[in-house]
Amino acid sequence: MADVNRGNRPLSPHLGIYRPQMSSMTSIFVRLTGISLTLGFVMVIWWLLAAATGPEYFATVNGLLTGWFAVIIWVLSIWALWYHSLGGIRHLIWDLGYGFDVKTADRMGYGVIAGSFVLTALSLICLGVL
Amino acid sequence: MSYKTDKGRVIGLGSAKTGAEHWLGERIKAFALIPLTLAFFCIMAPMIGAPYEQVVATLQNPVKAIALILFFAVTFKHLEEGLQVVIEDYVHGKGAALTLIVLTKLFCWSFGLAAIFAIAKIAFSA
Numbered sequence: 680m681a682d683v684n685r686g687n688r689p690l691s692p693h694l695g696i697y698r699p700q701m702s703s704m705t706s707i708f709v710r711l712t713g714i715s716l717t718l719g720f721v722m723v724i725w726w727l728l729a730a731a732t733g734p735e736y737f738a739t740v741n742g743l744l745t746g747w748f749a750v751i752i753w754v755l756s757i758w759a760l761w762y763h764s765l766g767g768i769r770h771l772i773w774d775l776g777y778g779f780d781v782k783t784a785d786r787m788g789y790g791v792i793a794g795s796f797v798l799t800a801l802s803l804i805c806l807g808v809l
Numbered sequence: 810m811s812y813k814t815d816k817g818r819v820i821g822l823g824s825a826k827t828g829a830e831h832w833l834g835e836r837i838k839a840f841a842l843i844p845l846t847l848a849f850f851c852i853m854a855p856m857i858g859a860p861y862e863q864v865v866a867t868l869q870n871p872v873k874a875i876a877l878i879l880f881f882a883v884t885f886k887h888l889e890e891g892l893q894v895v896i897e898d899y900v901h902g903k904g905a906a907l908t909l910i911v912l913t914k915l916f917c918w919s920f921g922l923a924a925i926f927a928i929a930k931i932a933f934s935a
Contacts, residue, residue: 713891720884724920726857727927730868734861745858753857757850764846767839774836806854 709766719756885921
């Protein structure tokens with residue numbers, strides 16, 4: 680008689696009650712970087728629309744989006760893009776049914792963090808920023 | 810303890826053998842974004858700050874334009890679905906969640922199509 684018990688079921692303890700772990704923290708950052716990347720894409724699309732509008736408007740927007748404040752957002756977005764990509768690949772590996780033991784999960788967590796910084800540094804070197 | 814409802818037990822039907830398409834679609838899009846993101850970054854990042862003529866010439870290259878359009882199409886569908894999951898998980902109250910999800914869809918379709926429009930306009934102006 681499941682209906683009798685409606686609304687009175689045991690609740691699973693949620694985020695607040697767990698000790699922070701490598702897998703949970705790196706997972707929540709995949710979500711946070713994904714949400715934050717929206718800002719980077721708004722900038723990219725504004726810049727693309729400016730290029731499609733014409734040379735004068737492009738010069739204005741290109742100037743704004745290469746200023747120091749925009750460059751900080753670009754650099755953070757590049758890190759977020761690589762973090763989200765690597766973290767996403769880890770989730771795809773989990774979805775295929777692999778890497779659930781604590782040792783492998785932790786190792787992948789460290790890999791995602793280290794990899795995101797390595798890829799960001801490589802990107803900035805290739806772009807001539809570093 | 811069975812969580813089946815009384816009505817469910819009476820009707821006695823099992824699984825409908827469908828329902829995983831949405832979940833699978835999310836994974837397929839995420840997988841497709843691995844190469845597409847690399848292509849996007851390699852094409853897009855060097856253009857920011859480049860002279861206007863060079864930007865136009867790059868976007869008039871059909872391979873690069875199509876790669877970018879594919880990236881934006883899959884990314885904004887991925888963003889739409891991803892933001893929806895986040896809202897469903899953390900926003901309590903059906904009205905607030907539904908409002909946010911509708912606004913998210915409006916944003917994703919507008920900006921995704923704006924990106925594709927901008928690239929196509931430059932690509933077709935050759």
